[in-house]
Amino acid sequence: MASWVLHVDLDQFIAAVEILRRPELAGLPVVVGGKGDPTQRAVVATASYEARAHGVRSGLPLRTAAKRCPDAVFLPADNPHYEEVSEEVMATLRGFPDVVVEVMGWDEAFVGAQTDQPEALARGIRAAVLARTRLSCSVGIGDNMLRAKLATEFAKPGAGDGVFRLTASNWEEVMAHRPTSALWGIGTKTARKLADRGIHTVAELAAADPAALAADLGPALGPWYVQLGRGIGRATVEGTPWVPRSRSHETTFQENLTGWDDVRAEVATLARRVATDIGDEGRPAARVAVKVRFAPFSTYTRSATLDAPTQEPEVLVAAALDVLEKFTSRRPVRLLGVRAEFPRE
DNA sequence: TCTACACTCCAAACACAC
Protein backbone atom coordinates (compact mmCIF):
# COMPACT_ATOMS: atom_id res chain seq x y z
CA MET A 1 0.00 0.00 0.00
CA ALA A 2 1.31 3.38 -0.99
CA SER A 3 0.72 6.79 0.52
CA TRP A 4 -1.23 9.23 -1.63
CA VAL A 5 -2.47 12.80 -1.42
CA LEU A 6 -5.72 13.72 -3.12
CA HIS A 7 -6.82 17.31 -3.64
CA VAL A 8 -10.57 17.74 -3.93
CA ASP A 9 -11.81 21.00 -5.46
CA LEU A 10 -15.46 21.81 -6.09
CA ASP A 11 -16.21 23.02 -9.62
CA GLN A 12 -17.33 26.70 -9.70
CA PHE A 13 -18.45 26.10 -6.13
CA ILE A 14 -20.39 29.24 -5.22
CA ALA A 15 -22.00 29.58 -8.63
CA ALA A 16 -22.90 25.88 -8.57
CA VAL A 17 -24.52 26.22 -5.16
CA GLU A 18 -26.63 29.13 -6.38
CA ILE A 19 -27.64 27.23 -9.50
CA LEU A 20 -28.78 24.34 -7.30
CA ARG A 21 -31.17 26.75 -5.57
CA ARG A 22 -32.31 28.23 -8.87
CA PRO A 23 -32.07 25.53 -11.53
CA GLU A 24 -33.38 27.92 -14.18
CA LEU A 25 -29.95 29.59 -14.07
CA ALA A 26 -28.20 26.48 -15.38
CA GLY A 27 -26.32 27.26 -18.57
CA LEU A 28 -26.47 31.03 -18.02
CA PRO A 29 -23.57 33.31 -17.11
CA VAL A 30 -23.89 33.68 -13.33
CA VAL A 31 -21.75 36.06 -11.29
CA VAL A 32 -21.83 35.96 -7.48
CA GLY A 33 -20.33 38.71 -5.35
CA GLY A 34 -21.01 41.55 -2.95
CA LYS A 35 -24.67 42.39 -2.65
CA GLY A 36 -25.31 41.33 -6.22
CA ASP A 37 -25.36 44.94 -7.41
CA PRO A 38 -22.78 45.46 -10.15
CA THR A 39 -22.82 49.23 -9.63
CA GLN A 40 -21.41 48.84 -6.12
CA ARG A 41 -17.83 48.53 -4.90
CA ALA A 42 -17.37 44.78 -4.71
CA VAL A 43 -15.59 41.94 -6.50
CA VAL A 44 -16.58 38.64 -8.05
CA ALA A 45 -16.55 35.73 -5.60
CA THR A 46 -17.19 33.10 -8.27
CA ALA A 47 -18.34 33.20 -11.89
CA SER A 48 -19.97 30.30 -13.69
CA TYR A 49 -18.09 28.80 -16.62
CA GLU A 50 -20.43 30.65 -19.02
CA ALA A 51 -19.43 33.97 -17.42
CA ARG A 52 -15.75 32.98 -17.40
CA ALA A 53 -15.98 32.61 -21.16
CA HIS A 54 -16.46 36.40 -21.20
CA GLY A 55 -13.34 36.97 -19.12
CA VAL A 56 -15.06 37.22 -15.74
CA ARG A 57 -12.91 35.79 -12.96
CA SER A 58 -12.80 35.73 -9.17
CA GLY A 59 -11.47 39.00 -7.84
CA LEU A 60 -12.64 41.07 -10.79
CA PRO A 61 -14.55 44.23 -9.79
CA LEU A 62 -18.28 43.70 -10.29
CA ARG A 63 -18.43 46.86 -12.39
CA THR A 64 -15.85 45.43 -14.76
CA ALA A 65 -17.66 42.10 -14.83
CA ALA A 66 -20.85 43.87 -15.87
CA LYS A 67 -19.03 45.56 -18.74
CA ARG A 68 -17.50 42.31 -19.94
CA CYS A 69 -20.65 40.31 -19.54
CA PRO A 70 -23.72 42.60 -19.53
CA ASP A 71 -26.12 39.67 -19.78
CA ALA A 72 -24.84 37.94 -16.66
CA VAL A 73 -27.13 37.23 -13.74
CA PHE A 74 -25.65 38.97 -10.69
CA LEU A 75 -26.37 37.39 -7.30
CA PRO A 76 -25.44 38.43 -3.75
CA ALA A 77 -22.98 36.29 -1.82
CA ASP A 78 -24.67 34.20 0.88
CA ASN A 79 -21.70 33.08 2.94
CA PRO A 80 -23.59 31.29 5.73
CA HIS A 81 -25.23 29.07 3.12
CA TYR A 82 -21.91 28.28 1.44
CA GLU A 83 -20.47 27.33 4.82
CA GLU A 84 -23.32 24.90 5.39
CA VAL A 85 -22.91 23.26 2.00
CA SER A 86 -19.16 23.14 2.46
CA GLU A 87 -19.59 21.34 5.79
CA GLU A 88 -21.71 18.78 4.01
CA VAL A 89 -18.97 18.20 1.45
CA MET A 90 -16.26 17.90 4.10
CA ALA A 91 -18.39 15.48 6.09
CA THR A 92 -18.68 13.37 2.95
CA LEU A 93 -14.90 13.28 2.62
CA ARG A 94 -14.44 12.36 6.28
CA GLY A 95 -16.91 9.52 5.73
CA PHE A 96 -14.32 7.58 3.77
CA PRO A 97 -12.59 5.00 5.96
CA ASP A 98 -9.03 5.64 7.12
CA VAL A 99 -8.54 8.98 5.41
CA VAL A 100 -7.14 12.21 6.83
CA VAL A 101 -8.91 15.38 5.67
CA GLU A 102 -7.27 18.82 5.72
CA VAL A 103 -9.73 21.56 4.78
CA MET A 104 -8.29 24.45 2.75
CA GLY A 105 -11.36 26.65 2.37
CA TRP A 106 -15.02 26.36 1.52
CA ASP A 107 -14.42 24.55 -1.73
CA GLU A 108 -11.30 22.47 -1.36
CA ALA A 109 -9.58 19.94 0.85
CA PHE A 110 -6.67 17.54 0.86
CA VAL A 111 -7.31 13.88 1.55
CA GLY A 112 -4.48 11.63 2.70
CA ALA A 113 -4.92 7.92 2.13
CA GLN A 114 -3.06 4.62 1.99
CA THR A 115 -4.10 2.83 -1.17
CA ASP A 116 -2.83 1.22 -4.31
CA GLN A 117 -5.73 2.55 -6.40
CA PRO A 118 -5.81 6.32 -5.87
CA GLU A 119 -7.88 6.81 -9.05
CA ALA A 120 -10.54 4.49 -7.68
CA LEU A 121 -10.64 6.50 -4.45
CA ALA A 122 -10.81 9.74 -6.45
CA ARG A 123 -13.75 8.49 -8.48
CA GLY A 124 -15.40 7.27 -5.32
CA ILE A 125 -15.04 10.71 -3.78
CA ARG A 126 -16.50 12.40 -6.85
CA ALA A 127 -19.47 10.04 -6.84
CA ALA A 128 -20.08 10.41 -3.11
CA VAL A 129 -19.93 14.22 -3.17
CA LEU A 130 -22.24 14.32 -6.19
CA ALA A 131 -24.70 11.92 -4.60
CA ARG A 132 -24.83 13.76 -1.30
CA THR A 133 -24.70 17.39 -2.47
CA ARG A 134 -25.40 17.35 -6.23
CA LEU A 135 -22.12 19.20 -6.65
CA SER A 136 -19.36 18.13 -8.99
CA CYS A 137 -15.71 18.29 -8.03
CA SER A 138 -12.33 17.62 -9.57
CA VAL A 139 -9.68 15.54 -7.88
CA GLY A 140 -5.92 15.86 -8.23
CA ILE A 141 -3.74 12.93 -7.19
CA GLY A 142 -0.16 13.45 -6.13
CA ASP A 143 2.74 11.98 -4.21
CA ASN A 144 2.68 15.17 -2.16
CA MET A 145 0.31 18.06 -1.52
CA LEU A 146 1.92 20.40 -4.06
CA ARG A 147 1.58 17.94 -6.90
CA ALA A 148 -1.95 16.94 -5.86
CA LYS A 149 -3.00 20.58 -5.79
CA LEU A 150 -1.51 21.31 -9.19
CA ALA A 151 -2.95 18.11 -10.63
CA THR A 152 -6.47 19.34 -9.96
CA GLU A 153 -6.12 22.00 -12.62
CA PHE A 154 -5.69 19.27 -15.22
CA ALA A 155 -8.71 17.40 -13.91
CA LYS A 156 -11.06 20.40 -14.22
CA PRO A 157 -13.88 20.61 -16.77
CA GLY A 158 -12.50 21.85 -20.05
CA ALA A 159 -9.03 20.52 -19.25
CA GLY A 160 -9.62 16.96 -18.10
CA ASP A 161 -12.12 14.36 -17.05
CA GLY A 162 -12.33 14.90 -13.32
CA VAL A 163 -9.22 13.06 -12.12
CA PHE A 164 -5.54 13.64 -12.88
CA ARG A 165 -2.37 12.20 -11.39
CA LEU A 166 0.82 14.27 -11.06
CA THR A 167 3.90 12.66 -9.49
CA ALA A 168 7.67 12.69 -9.80
CA SER A 169 7.21 10.46 -12.88
CA ASN A 170 5.37 13.00 -15.03
CA TRP A 171 6.35 16.23 -13.27
CA GLU A 172 8.77 17.36 -15.95
CA GLU A 173 6.59 16.31 -18.83
CA VAL A 174 3.61 18.21 -17.45
CA MET A 175 5.19 21.20 -15.70
CA ALA A 176 8.66 21.91 -17.07
CA HIS A 177 7.63 24.40 -19.74
CA ARG A 178 4.92 26.17 -17.77
CA PRO A 179 5.50 29.64 -16.31
CA THR A 180 6.64 29.79 -12.69
CA SER A 181 3.34 31.45 -11.84
CA ALA A 182 1.64 28.10 -12.43
CA LEU A 183 3.14 26.95 -9.13
CA TRP A 184 1.21 27.11 -5.86
CA GLY A 185 2.86 29.92 -3.89
CA ILE A 186 4.25 31.98 -6.75
CA GLY A 187 2.10 34.99 -7.50
CA THR A 188 2.55 37.84 -9.91
CA LYS A 189 5.15 39.69 -7.79
CA THR A 190 7.43 36.70 -7.33
CA ALA A 191 7.04 35.55 -10.92
CA ARG A 192 8.15 39.02 -11.95
CA LYS A 193 11.22 38.93 -9.69
CA LEU A 194 12.18 35.51 -11.02
CA ALA A 195 11.71 36.68 -14.61
CA ASP A 196 14.05 39.59 -13.88
CA ARG A 197 16.68 36.96 -13.07
CA GLY A 198 16.02 35.07 -16.30
CA ILE A 199 13.87 32.42 -14.64
CA HIS A 200 10.66 32.08 -16.62
CA THR A 201 9.72 28.41 -16.54
CA VAL A 202 9.33 25.73 -13.91
CA ALA A 203 12.31 23.87 -15.38
CA GLU A 204 14.51 26.97 -15.09
CA LEU A 205 13.40 27.43 -11.49
CA ALA A 206 14.17 23.79 -10.69
CA ALA A 207 17.68 24.25 -12.08
CA ALA A 208 18.34 27.51 -10.22
CA ASP A 209 20.89 27.78 -7.41
CA PRO A 210 19.07 27.85 -4.06
CA ALA A 211 21.83 29.87 -2.41
CA ALA A 212 21.72 32.51 -5.11
CA LEU A 213 17.95 32.82 -4.79
CA ALA A 214 18.30 32.92 -1.01
CA ALA A 215 20.54 35.93 -1.28
CA ASP A 216 18.04 37.65 -3.52
CA LEU A 217 14.62 36.60 -2.34
CA GLY A 218 15.20 35.63 1.27
CA PRO A 219 16.82 32.78 3.18
CA ALA A 220 13.59 30.80 3.48
CA LEU A 221 11.73 31.77 0.34
CA GLY A 222 14.59 31.49 -2.17
CA PRO A 223 15.35 27.81 -1.56
CA TRP A 224 11.66 27.06 -1.16
CA TYR A 225 10.95 28.40 -4.65
CA VAL A 226 13.54 26.01 -6.10
CA GLN A 227 11.83 23.15 -4.28
CA LEU A 228 8.54 24.27 -5.81
CA GLY A 229 10.13 24.11 -9.24
CA ARG A 230 11.13 20.53 -8.53
CA GLY A 231 7.67 19.57 -7.36
CA ILE A 232 8.82 19.00 -3.78
CA GLY A 233 6.33 19.70 -1.00
CA ARG A 234 4.72 18.42 2.17
CA ALA A 235 3.60 14.83 1.77
CA THR A 236 1.66 14.36 5.01
CA VAL A 237 -1.91 15.57 5.23
CA GLU A 238 -2.67 16.97 8.70
CA GLY A 239 -6.08 16.22 10.13
CA THR A 240 -5.77 18.14 13.38
CA PRO A 241 -8.17 21.08 13.60
CA TRP A 242 -6.71 24.45 12.77
CA VAL A 243 -6.45 27.01 15.54
CA PRO A 244 -6.83 30.54 14.15
CA ARG A 245 -4.08 33.04 14.98
CA SER A 246 -6.28 36.10 14.52
CA ARG A 247 -9.80 37.38 13.92
CA SER A 248 -10.60 40.44 11.85
CA HIS A 249 -13.30 42.45 10.18
CA GLU A 250 -12.86 45.00 7.45
CA THR A 251 -15.17 46.93 5.23
CA THR A 252 -14.97 49.01 2.10
CA PHE A 253 -17.29 51.99 2.14
CA GLN A 254 -19.45 52.67 -0.88
CA GLU A 255 -18.55 56.32 -0.43
CA ASN A 256 -15.20 57.34 1.02
CA LEU A 257 -15.25 58.65 4.57
CA THR A 258 -14.05 62.23 4.68
CA GLY A 259 -14.63 63.10 8.34
CA TRP A 260 -12.29 61.70 10.98
CA ASP A 261 -15.18 61.45 13.46
CA ASP A 262 -16.84 59.03 11.05
CA VAL A 263 -13.60 57.09 10.78
CA ARG A 264 -13.37 56.79 14.55
CA ALA A 265 -16.99 55.66 14.80
CA GLU A 266 -16.52 52.98 12.15
CA VAL A 267 -13.34 51.67 13.78
CA ALA A 268 -15.24 51.39 17.05
CA THR A 269 -18.01 49.44 15.30
CA LEU A 270 -15.52 47.06 13.70
CA ALA A 271 -13.72 46.59 17.02
CA ARG A 272 -17.02 45.64 18.68
CA ARG A 273 -17.70 43.08 15.96
CA VAL A 274 -14.26 41.58 16.51
CA ALA A 275 -14.84 41.62 20.27
CA THR A 276 -18.10 39.72 19.79
CA ASP A 277 -16.33 37.10 17.70
CA ILE A 278 -13.46 36.47 20.07
CA GLY A 279 -15.85 36.59 23.03
CA ASP A 280 -17.89 33.84 21.39
CA GLU A 281 -14.70 31.85 20.98
CA GLY A 282 -13.65 32.58 24.54
CA ARG A 283 -10.17 33.59 23.45
CA PRO A 284 -8.65 36.86 24.65
CA ALA A 285 -6.68 38.99 22.21
CA ALA A 286 -3.09 39.98 22.88
CA ARG A 287 -2.72 42.53 20.10
CA VAL A 288 -4.91 44.85 18.06
CA ALA A 289 -4.26 46.07 14.52
CA VAL A 290 -6.06 48.74 12.51
CA LYS A 291 -5.97 48.85 8.73
CA VAL A 292 -6.71 51.98 6.72
CA ARG A 293 -7.02 52.19 2.97
CA PHE A 294 -6.93 55.78 1.80
CA ALA A 295 -8.36 56.74 -1.56
CA PRO A 296 -7.55 55.79 -4.15
CA PHE A 297 -5.99 52.57 -2.84
CA SER A 298 -2.94 52.99 -0.59
CA THR A 299 -3.18 50.66 2.38
CA TYR A 300 -1.46 50.76 5.76
CA THR A 301 -1.65 48.77 8.99
CA ARG A 302 -0.71 49.87 12.50
CA SER A 303 -0.87 47.75 15.61
CA ALA A 304 -0.12 47.58 19.32
CA THR A 305 0.28 44.92 21.97
CA LEU A 306 -2.25 45.15 24.78
CA ASP A 307 -1.12 45.54 28.41
CA ALA A 308 -2.77 42.19 29.02
CA PRO A 309 -4.82 39.84 26.84
CA THR A 310 -8.53 40.68 26.97
CA GLN A 311 -11.89 40.02 25.35
CA GLU A 312 -13.53 43.07 26.97
CA PRO A 313 -15.30 44.94 24.14
CA GLU A 314 -14.68 48.41 25.49
CA VAL A 315 -11.01 47.69 26.15
CA LEU A 316 -10.64 46.47 22.56
CA VAL A 317 -12.52 49.49 21.20
CA ALA A 318 -10.31 51.85 23.18
CA ALA A 319 -7.20 50.01 22.01
CA ALA A 320 -8.31 50.16 18.37
CA LEU A 321 -9.00 53.89 18.65
CA ASP A 322 -5.57 54.35 20.22
CA VAL A 323 -3.94 52.52 17.33
CA LEU A 324 -5.96 54.62 14.88
CA GLU A 325 -4.21 57.68 16.32
CA LYS A 326 -0.98 56.39 14.79
CA PHE A 327 -2.41 57.53 11.46
CA THR A 328 -1.89 61.22 10.97
CA SER A 329 -3.08 61.60 7.38
CA ARG A 330 -6.64 62.88 6.98
CA ARG A 331 -7.12 61.88 3.36
CA PRO A 332 -10.46 60.26 2.39
CA VAL A 333 -10.76 56.69 3.63
CA ARG A 334 -12.24 53.91 1.50
CA LEU A 335 -11.61 50.91 3.79
CA LEU A 336 -11.20 50.29 7.51
CA GLY A 337 -10.32 47.06 9.26
CA VAL A 338 -9.71 45.85 12.80
CA ARG A 339 -7.83 42.67 13.64
CA ALA A 340 -7.33 40.94 16.98
CA GLU A 341 -4.31 38.66 17.33
CA PHE A 342 -4.21 35.85 19.85
CA PRO A 343 -1.18 35.23 22.05
CA ARG A 344 1.55 33.26 20.25
CA GLU A 345 1.52 29.69 21.47
C1' DT B 1 31.25 55.26 30.09
C1' DC B 2 31.37 54.30 25.23
C1' DT B 3 31.19 51.28 21.29
C1' DA B 4 30.63 46.93 18.82
C1' DC B 5 28.17 42.97 18.37
C1' DA B 6 24.98 39.15 18.79
C1' DC B 7 20.62 38.27 19.89
C1' DT B 8 15.63 38.72 20.58
C1' DC B 9 11.35 40.93 20.20
C1' DC B 10 8.26 43.85 17.98
C1' DA B 11 6.09 46.41 14.25
C1' DA B 12 5.30 47.13 9.58
C1' DA B 13 5.40 45.94 4.84
C1' DC B 14 4.70 42.63 1.63
C1' DA B 15 3.19 38.49 -0.76
C1' DC B 16 0.00 34.96 -1.30
C1' DA B 17 -4.16 32.08 -1.13
C1' DC B 18 -9.03 31.24 -1.11
Added chain:
DNA sequence: CATAGTGTGTTTGGAGTG
Protein backbone atom coordinates in the same frame (compact mmCIF):
# COMPACT_ATOMS: atom_id res chain seq x y z
C1' DC C 1 -10.90 53.24 -15.21
C1' DA C 2 -11.54 49.60 -11.42
C1' DT C 3 -9.72 46.79 -7.65
C1' DA C 4 -13.84 42.31 -1.10
C1' DG C 5 -12.95 40.13 2.99
C1' DT C 6 -10.33 36.92 5.96
C1' DG C 7 -6.25 34.86 7.27
C1' DT C 8 -1.20 33.16 7.22
C1' DG C 9 3.77 33.41 6.72
C1' DT C 10 8.27 35.84 5.62
C1' DT C 11 11.30 39.65 5.56
C1' DT C 12 13.10 43.84 7.19
C1' DG C 13 14.37 47.36 10.22
C1' DG C 14 14.38 49.38 14.71
C1' DA C 15 14.37 48.94 19.82
C1' DG C 16 15.96 46.76 23.67
C1' DT C 17 19.45 43.71 26.17
C1' DG C 18 23.65 41.78 27.77
